[in-house]
Amino acid sequence: MSSEPLLRVENLKTQFFTDAGTVRAVDGISFEVHEGEIVGLVGESGAGKSVASMSLLRLVESPGEIVGGEITYRGETLFGLEEGPDGELRERDDMLSNEEMRTRIRGNEIAVIFQDPMETLNPVFTVGGQLREFIELNRDLSGKEARKEAIEMLREVGIPDPEERYEEYPHQFSGGMRQRVLIAMALACEPNLIIADEPTTALDVTVEGQIIDLVDELQEKYDTSFVWVTHDMGVVAEICDRVNVMYLGEIIEQAPVDELFHDTKHPYTEALLNSMPRPDRTVGELEPIEGVMPEAISPPSGCRFHPRCPDAREVCQRVHPENKEVARADGYPHNAACVKHDVFDVGYDESVPLDKEPQMTASTPSAGDDGE
Ligand SMILES: Nc1ncnc2c1ncn2[C@@H]1O[C@H](COP(=O)(O)OP(=O)(O)OP(=O)(O)O)[C@@H](O)[C@H]1O
Numbered sequence: 001m002s003s004e005p006l007l008r009v010e011n012l013k014t015q016f017f018t019d020a021g022t023v024r025a026v027d028g029i030s031f032e033v034h035e036g037e038i039v040g041l042v043g044e045s046g047a048g049k050s051v052a053s054m055s056l057l058r059l060v061e062s063p064g065e066i067v068g069g070e071i072t073y074r075g076e077t078l079f080g081l082e083e084g085p086d087g088e089l090r091e092r093d094d095m096l097s098n099e100e101m102r103t104r105i106r107g108n109e110i111a112v113i114f115q116d117p118m119e120t121l122n123p124v125f126t127v128g129g130q131l132r133e134f135i136e137l138n139r140d141l142s143g144k145e146a147r148k149e150a151i152e153m154l155r156e157v158g159i160p161d162p163e164e165r166y167e168e169y170p171h172q173f174s175g176g177m178r179q180r181v182l183i184a185m186a187l188a189c190e191p192n193l194i195i196a197d198e199p200t201t202a203l204d205v206t207v208e209g210q211i212i213d214l215v216d217e218l219q220e221k222y223d224t225s226f227v228w229v230t231h232d233m234g235v236v237a238e239i240c241d242r243v244n245v246m247y248l249g250e251i252i253e254q255a256p257v258d259e260l261f262h263d264t265k266h267p268y269t270e271a272l273l274n275s276m277p278r279p280d281r282t283v284g285e286l287e288p289i290e291g292v293m294p295e296a297i298s299p300p301s302g303c304r305f306h307p308r309c310p311d312a313r314e315v316c317q318r319v320h321p322e323n324k325e326v327a328r329a330d331g332y333p334h335n336a337a338c339v340k341h342d343v344f345d346v347g348y349d350e351s352v353p354l355d356k357e358p359q360m361t362a363s364t365p366s367a368g369d370d371g372e
Pocket residue numbers: 016018023024025043044045046047048049050051052062063064231295296297
């Protein structure tokens with residue numbers, strides 16, 4: 001798209017330095033969020049979705065660290081490195097300070113909603129009190145005005161009898177109601193971007209649907225952009241405009257949602273879609289993805305998905321595919337990191353299909369050099 005994106009993430013890398021080794025939790029991801037868009041980050045557990053979200057707000061804690069890449073929000077550098085005179089990487093001069101991140105960006109410009117509301121809500125204070133205090137702190141309103149605004153926000157997110165519920169404690173709210181409170185809190189400072197990390201995962205399907213409808217409605221009203229983290233392709237289909245599919249720290253496919261569903265380019269995305277319940281299929285027809293996701297500490301060689309991929313060939317063990325444009329849809333690129341597409345031109349067609357069975361027992365890195 002021609003207009004400057006609201007958020008631009010380029011080659012972001014976040015690692016955890018543990019006793020067992022370096023966990024490459026986020027390993028060079030790039031994506032953009034435009035004004036008013038809901039952009040999905042989807043993938044199985046351990047794909048790096050949460051670490052990526054936390055990295056956007058610079059909330060990664062030791063032993064984790066953002067080690068590379070660039071995050072730009074409305075032209076401001078949330079994260080950026082450059083080579084210093086000594087050849088070592090250092091933080092760029094124009095990168096916002098921790099203080100600026102805390103006071104100017106987090107909450108005000110970019111808000112976050114987590115899966116577990118009790119991480120955000122304090123059980124010993126009333127829901128209304130917490131919301132009021134948050135508004136007071138962030139919006140320069142008097143206590144009385146903030147209280148009024150808090151009640152208004154509770155009403156806005158669909159809490160019935162907001163004046164009465166204002167005085168109640170978090171444990172008196174159901175899971176869905178608590179999640180609504182978090183949405184109210186996230187919206188309270190009218191941020192441009194909300195990062196939502198599996199906010200509906202702990203809820204039952206009906207309540208999940210209600211929350212998603214609410215977000216859709218509020219999104220339209222306030223034109224807020226979202227980064228929506230989920231492992232659920234059904235949720236992606238319902239709420240996202242564009243989506244990034246993550247596997248072991250990488251984005252392996254990115255496209256507008258309809259395009260991704262109807263012209264899937266990566267076998268992992270295909271597998272995710274096949275493992276998802278659909279109205280036109282019985283549960284018995286669901287195909288779970290074969291194998292388990294390997295550890296981010298020692299990812300497989302070549303394409304990280306090759307040990308589980310039905311389309312894997314010998315070349316997939318050797319060549320690590322970058323995310324490349326393989327099609328276009330609605331003015332956006334449809335990128336995929338799979339060498340079976342012609343743009344890669346690494347000899348996939350001539351390559352020998354991998355036999356999965358022996359692979360599981362003998363994990364010898366090279367199958368020998370017997371040519372064809
Ligand atoms: N504090 C930490 N120390 C070491 N490794 C970590 C830490 N936090 C996350 N990781 C590792 O980073 C990788 C990505 O984790 P992340 O939580 O981002 O996955 P996710 O996609 O959000 O999964 P889920 O769907 O389970 O929330 C995993 O391999 C995880 O073990």
